[in-house]
Amino acid sequence: MSGLADQLKVRDCFEAGDWGYVIEARIVNPLHDLRFPEVGKLLLKVDTGFSGPIVVTGDIFEFLRLPDIEIPEDIRPVYWTLAGALTMRSAAAILEVDGKQLETDILTPLQGPGRLLIGSRVLKEIEIALLRKKTCFVSSQP
């Protein structure tokens, strides 16, 4: 990597082959002092087509005891896909990513299996660059 990548001061990079662009992160529920994963980091798929924050599978949502503090049913966010509307369960939590702690909403689909991904609402708050097959944390300050 050279040129623009050098100017951006590339730090950690992640690669997940056919799975696409990913970054490492950890989700924390400070109220119950729970984190997922407890050891190491979680690979979240970078999904610029998703305008929301973070999506996880139902079992991670349960593990973090997020149902205890999730928002009421009538204000659950809805995401429009080509296949129709997808209603999400949502709870506030902390995302630890690139040495930062971001307050965000963790979502999981009301029906069907969830995925592990990070959407554009959170991507706006971190500095990443897609370099060939890698996703890298970068610093934009000279």
Added chain:
Amino acid sequence: MPAGWRYIFRHRERVRDSLNFINLFNADFARNMSDVLLKKVDRKLYSRLKAEAAARGKTVGEVFNEAVRVWLMAQRSRDIEKERNLEAYLDIKDEILEHPGEYFVIAKGSFLGRFRTLHDAFKQMRENKTTKGFVIRSQPSGEWLGGSIES
């Protein structure tokens, strides 16, 4: 004839009624009891239950019934709290929509306040000694483009 037998003979009608009552009671008792085979019971938990039951001079079934009663009561009180939280939420729903960047905390059936950070919202819950309730920040719905779902 011994005195006891004489009494029974003399009051045989009353004794028969009493015996019928006892039989009815036993039949009712048996009807309300079931032999249940439970699958996937944690072996260690079961051993502890058995030991606790023996220490208290009770059967495992009796202690199990007690435990289930307590669990059901806890569930019911939790449902009641959830209902009260929901009522409190409906009272302030408009206010939540007016302050989209803030966290609203509702727990123990009351609105506990609105906070600029999640840290402060959780702190308030901890001070109220609760870990259950609504932590609400108004968030927009959005779109999820097809391409990113497929991959």
